[in-house]
């Protein structure tokens with residue numbers, strides 16, 4: 001039975017594209033007026049004492065073990081061990097919203113929801129699928145894609161992940177995506193697609209022209225009446241290594257595109273701030289003509305996923321990030337640029353090595369221009385056999401994505417070993433060629 005609070009939230013979304021896209025779980029979820037809501041209220045008005053939350057307090061500050069405090073001497077006890085708000089620390093959310101606009105000039109004045117903090121991007125993708133992907137529904141993604149999409153969309157949500165070829169030898173061929181979107185729109189009236197750029201595992205990002213083509217395609221489908229959910233997985237945002245790459249997230253163009261288009265942006269500190277294990281990601285929604293109350297409900301629905309799974313994200317991680325973001329933006333930006341330059345240097349090196357081999361041997365590089373990775377199509381070699389040989393004969397770790405795709409994370413290769421690693425990859429492939 002639908003909970004009264006869920007019904008209230010669903011009523012607000014009625015008549016909107018996100019409202020029509022909600023899954024069964026998305027419809028059922030609500031944010032209780034229970035402990036968290038009452039605790040937040042007490043924080044504001046409990047002048048004398050706050051006996052709401054299950055934490056231990058002395059002189060109004062949380063108790064903390066001294067060795068734990070010593071690990072993070074610049075943070076207060078509360079900044080380390082107290083619970084963070086369900087959707088994250090407000091100042092951090094505010095900062096991320098500002099950054100989102102700064103990094104995506106194409107957003108202009110388009111509205112979007114206040115980013116909600118999740119425990120890494122995986123949790124963000126999973127939350128959006130909980131809310132908007134039901135059993136039997138199809139989620140379109142690139143072929144090949146990050147393997148966790150299958151785990152989330154299929155194994156967890158019971159949906160159908162349809163991998164669509166969109167890369168050719170030099171860039172993108174969007175005809176298969178157009179066909180798949182059109183088929184979905186005709187069959188169900190809805191299209192759900194996750195687009196990840198820079199992409200894992202190819203390392204490809206659309207050029208300005210290709211980004212325009214993708215957007216025109218989404219607009220075309222929406223104009224014909226289908227509701228379109230585009231999940232922008234921007235994990236590797238900012239790692240552009242060629243001039244012709246679109247600098248904005250597709251989210252910037254989708255945010256105010258058409259009433260039938262609903263965009264969810266998943267991004268975070270994981271790769272952008274070289275903080276993989278801190279587990280800090282963000283979920284942000286946008287759609288043309290959605291109002292503040294629509295966004296409030298979408299954030300509440302996200303909070304209800306968070307509350308019912310992990311309850312809230314790590315306080316210490318959020319505060320560490322919030323501190324570095326607020327201390328000295330220029331120094332931080334310079335340091336991040338220096339880290340990105342390390343990866344770009346590796347990209348350039350790999351680019352040159354791979355270009356020198358063009359057209360030769362069993363390995364065909366898929367297009368790559370950004371991010372952490374590049375992948376080879378293995379023409380007449382089994383990718384798993386190649387991976388195995390590379391690891392067990394030559395001591396080089398790579399990933400076999402599927403039968404014909406081998407992924408190399410050049411971001412994780414020290415500069416001085418890149419020549420050797422690629423020489424070994426080509427050598428092993430030659431030795432195995434069928």
Ligand SMILES: Cc1ncc(COP(=O)(O)O)c(C=O)c1O
Pocket residue numbers: 119120121122123146196199200233235268270276279280281
């Ligand atoms: C494409 C893509 N999306 C999302 C993620 C998940 O990021 P996180 O570690 O923040 O969960 C990754 C991590 O490897 C990724 O490659």
